[in-house]
Amino acid sequence: MTAPSPYEERRRRLRGRNLATLAALVGLASLFYAITLVRMGGGG
16 A cells, blocks of 8 residues: 655645634634524524
8 A cells, every 4th residue: 555645645734724614604603693593583
Protein backbone atom coordinates (compact mmCIF):
# COMPACT_ATOMS: atom_id res chain seq x y z
CA MET A 1 0.00 0.00 0.00
CA THR A 2 1.47 3.34 -1.02
CA ALA A 3 1.31 6.56 0.94
CA PRO A 4 -0.91 9.30 -0.49
CA SER A 5 0.86 11.93 -2.51
CA PRO A 6 1.25 15.42 -0.99
CA TYR A 7 -1.29 16.70 -3.52
CA GLU A 8 -3.91 14.15 -2.43
CA GLU A 9 -3.25 14.85 1.24
CA ARG A 10 -3.64 18.61 0.73
CA ARG A 11 -6.83 18.09 -1.25
CA ARG A 12 -8.24 15.87 1.51
CA ARG A 13 -7.48 18.48 4.19
CA LEU A 14 -9.03 21.26 2.10
CA ARG A 15 -12.17 19.19 1.58
CA GLY A 16 -12.49 18.70 5.33
CA ARG A 17 -12.03 22.41 5.95
CA ASN A 18 -14.60 23.26 3.28
CA LEU A 19 -17.14 20.89 4.82
CA ALA A 20 -16.56 22.42 8.25
CA THR A 21 -17.08 25.91 6.80
CA LEU A 22 -20.27 24.77 5.08
CA ALA A 23 -21.58 23.29 8.33
CA ALA A 24 -20.84 26.55 10.18
CA LEU A 25 -22.62 28.63 7.53
CA VAL A 26 -25.67 26.36 7.51
CA GLY A 27 -25.75 26.49 11.31
CA LEU A 28 -25.63 30.30 11.35
CA ALA A 29 -28.30 30.58 8.67
CA SER A 30 -30.53 28.21 10.65
CA LEU A 31 -29.97 30.21 13.83
CA PHE A 32 -30.85 33.52 12.15
CA TYR A 33 -33.93 31.91 10.57
CA ALA A 34 -35.10 30.59 13.94
CA ILE A 35 -34.52 33.95 15.64
CA THR A 36 -36.46 35.69 12.86
CA LEU A 37 -39.38 33.27 13.22
CA VAL A 38 -39.52 33.79 16.98
CA ARG A 39 -39.41 37.58 16.66
CA MET A 40 -42.03 37.73 13.91
CA GLY A 41 -44.25 35.32 15.83
CA GLY A 42 -44.38 37.69 18.78
CA GLY A 43 -42.36 35.38 20.99
CA GLY A 44 -39.56 37.87 21.53
